[in-house]
Amino acid sequence: xxxxxxxxxxxxxxxxxxxxxxxxxxxxxxxxxxxxxxxxxxxxxxxxxxxxxxxxxxxxxxxxxxxxxxxxxxxxxxxxxxxxxxxxxxxxxxxxxxxxxxxxxxxxxxxxxxxxxxxxxxxxxxxxxxxxxxxxxxxxxxxxxxxxxxxxxxxxxxxxxxxxxxxxxxxxxxxxxxxxxxxxxxxxxxxxxxxxxxxxxxxxxxxxxxxxxxxxxxxxxxxxxxxxxxxxxxxxxxxxxxxxxxxxxxxxxxxxxxxxxxxxxxxxxxxxxxxxxxxxxxxxxxxxxxxxxxxxxxxxxxxxxxxxxxxxxxxxxxxxxxxxxxxxxxxxxxxxxxxxxxxxxxxxxxxx
Amino acid sequence: xxxxxxxxxxxxxxxxxxxxxxxxxxxxxxxxxxxxxxxxxxxxxxxxxxxxxxxxxxxxxxxxxxxxxxxxxxxxxxxxxxxxxxxxxxxxxxxxxxxxxxxxxxxxxxxxxxxxxxxxxxxxxxxxxxxxxxxxxxxxxxxxxxxxxxxxxxxxxxxxxxxxxxxxxxxxxxxxxxxxxxxxxxxxxxxxxxxxxxxxxxxxxxxxxxxxxxxxxxxxxxxxxxxxxxxxxxxxxxxxxxxxxxxxxxxxxxxxxxxxxxxxxxxxxxxxxxxxxxxxxxxxxxxxxxxxxxxxxxxxxxxxxxxxxxxxxxxxxxxxxxxxxxxxxxxxxx
Numbered sequence: 194x195x196x197x198x199x200x201x202x203x204x205x206x207x208x209x210x211x212x213x214x215x216x217x218x219x220x221x222x223x224x225x226x227x228x229x230x231x232x233x234x235x236x237x238x239x240x241x242x243x244x245x246x247x248x249x250x251x252x253x254x255x256x257x258x259x260x261x262x263x264x265x266x267x268x269x270x271x272x273x274x275x276x277x278x279x280x281x282x283x284x285x286x287x288x289x290x291x292x293x294x295x296x297x298x299x300x301x302x303x304x305x306x307x308x309x310x311x312x313x314x315x316x317x318x319x320x321x322x323x324x325x326x327x328x329x330x331x332x333x334x335x336x337x338x339x340x341x342x343x344x345x346x347x348x349x350x351x352x353x354x355x356x357x358x359x360x361x362x363x364x365x366x367x368x369x370x371x372x373x374x375x376x377x378x379x380x381x382x383x384x385x386x387x388x389x390x391x392x393x394x395x396x397x398x399x400x401x402x403x404x405x406x407x408x409x410x411x412x413x414x415x416x417x418x419x420x421x422x423x424x425x426x427x428x429x430x431x432x433x434x435x436x437x438x439x440x441x442x443x444x445x446x447x448x449x450x451x452x453x454x455x456x457x458x459x460x461x462x463x464x465x466x467x468x469x470x471x472x473x474x475x476x477x478x479x480x481x482x483x484x485x486x487x488x489x490x491x492x493x494x495x496x497x498x499x500x501x502x503x504x505x506x507x508x509x510x511x512x513x514x515x516x517x518x519x520x521x522x523x524x525x526x527x528x529x530x531x532x533x534x535x536x537x538x539x540x541x542x543x544x545x
Numbered sequence: 546x547x548x549x550x551x552x553x554x555x556x557x558x559x560x561x562x563x564x565x566x567x568x569x570x571x572x573x574x575x576x577x578x579x580x581x582x583x584x585x586x587x588x589x590x591x592x593x594x595x596x597x598x599x600x601x602x603x604x605x606x607x608x609x610x611x612x613x614x615x616x617x618x619x620x621x622x623x624x625x626x627x628x629x630x631x632x633x634x635x636x637x638x639x640x641x642x643x644x645x646x647x648x649x650x651x652x653x654x655x656x657x658x659x660x661x662x663x664x665x666x667x668x669x670x671x672x673x674x675x676x677x678x679x680x681x682x683x684x685x686x687x688x689x690x691x692x693x694x695x696x697x698x699x700x701x702x703x704x705x706x707x708x709x710x711x712x713x714x715x716x717x718x719x720x721x722x723x724x725x726x727x728x729x730x731x732x733x734x735x736x737x738x739x740x741x742x743x744x745x746x747x748x749x750x751x752x753x754x755x756x757x758x759x760x761x762x763x764x765x766x767x768x769x770x771x772x773x774x775x776x777x778x779x780x781x782x783x784x785x786x787x788x789x790x791x792x793x794x795x796x797x798x799x800x801x802x803x804x805x806x807x808x809x810x811x812x813x814x815x816x817x818x819x820x821x822x823x824x825x826x827x828x829x830x831x832x833x834x835x836x837x838x839x840x841x842x843x844x845x846x847x848x849x850x851x852x853x854x855x856x857x858x859x860x861x862x863x864x865x866x867x868x869x870x871x872x873x874x875x876x877x878x879x
Contacts, residue, residue: 328621331622
């Protein structure tokens, strides 16, 4: 969809030039951090990396719609750009890749599994959709605190002024806990937005082997919540849809399922080889959806940035990524005895 | 004060759970109960009867029939500062929630480097002898006690139920709280009034003796005590330890007793292979092998998928007090 590009005036959805430039910078940053992960893996410096190439538009747009210091994010492992976008230090991305002791998980978690309580980023595992009920529970707590859950004989509209954002991929929508989560959130009209980042592939399984329907939002009406589909390669359109959905949740309007479409340009992870299940032609046929050059061209076309400014921005971002790579690499692994910390509160022995 | 209020009240195990939950709801507004039929029905054993009228449907939350998300939603609530008490209607129904308990709740603190915690209680009735057939009678403790990050409590006396449930609710980590459903109304006892806790991980000698140590938990503790009392008439001196907690486990009390009696019999309803008794046997063999005067023995449920519905099948599965007494007698005479 090149709708926005074909219009004479930029459909900026109320976003200032600074915000648009911030989005572009965030997208460059995501792309370079992704590349860095794959490079470090191929250099043998880190055992594993996961990329989000193709998701940058969703992350940049969504990050701007997220209310820092208020909303809660329950992400999945392809949301590095979103976590950075809502304020997680870039250094944490590299610390996570290098599994250093100062990583937020203390070097325990796989890359891209962040938890950052002070930013409202909940801790997640790699189990697909297992985090969805956690997001729902957090939204329940949020609503309960803000004045009650409501119900047949109670005020139904409870304005929380904040919301939970729960993200996941298309494959997650096959899991029972995903369905249970939408159902529960709709029953209690919880302040939550479910954001599906539909990149067409669940490792090697294409969408048509995952579900018989073409649109994931068609799953929403069965649970009694609205579904909105958006071109996730377009950060401005994504921002507008996400802001509407989050505002609706904050105002007591209940949950929304948003499907943001995109295309996964990289293999699932550095351990995956996508040549075993999809052709190079297929990938190239989606190249026009690549959100980074597309958004860059749009902003240059409308004079929000010049080509020179864009080039400088890219150079600055690369310098930043290089600097944090060096900083993270120089830091030590966790001490071996950290293996025994945080099993429970306080010291722990199974036999007392 | 004109009149001193009584120090304790006689309660059965249902009443002990109920009164403890009630007091927690009354004193801490972060607590809430969620599960199937906990509201208007008041739980299938009537443990929460009347709670919804007093505390409202927001804190006495009837959930959809979906165990994975009962636990998963409770985890999210706990991570956001509430003190959820989740109920799985029967322990047999806990399997859909296995990942949420093992993969999520038990690892939240660890994987976040202590940034997030998961103070959560999961209560569930377990155990047989009630004609519960394949899906209303199983023991589940062995499936979970392998898991670091989780605590498991299994009290069977009303005073222990209250003290340990209070401890579980106060605990900063996830606790699986197992209630043997046959003891619910069968067992009565004095329960101290007011708030108190019993530390998780502490066993208790419920019947003293010096010729044999019996370690058990749940319904069988009561039968083991009956058997020990019966054998006392024959001048056999049996010590019965109620484990009360399965993770962490009280090795100190077990070893102290075994070093005194020099013989160990473990009795549990769950099947023997890979059960709680296996871990206790291994620990005693490692720590007190040269103090033993007889091989360790385990008297456990048979190695079958579950007890059948037919009375004959259930009786065959369950261990009678007579069989316990016979095993105790044999061990003392060894």
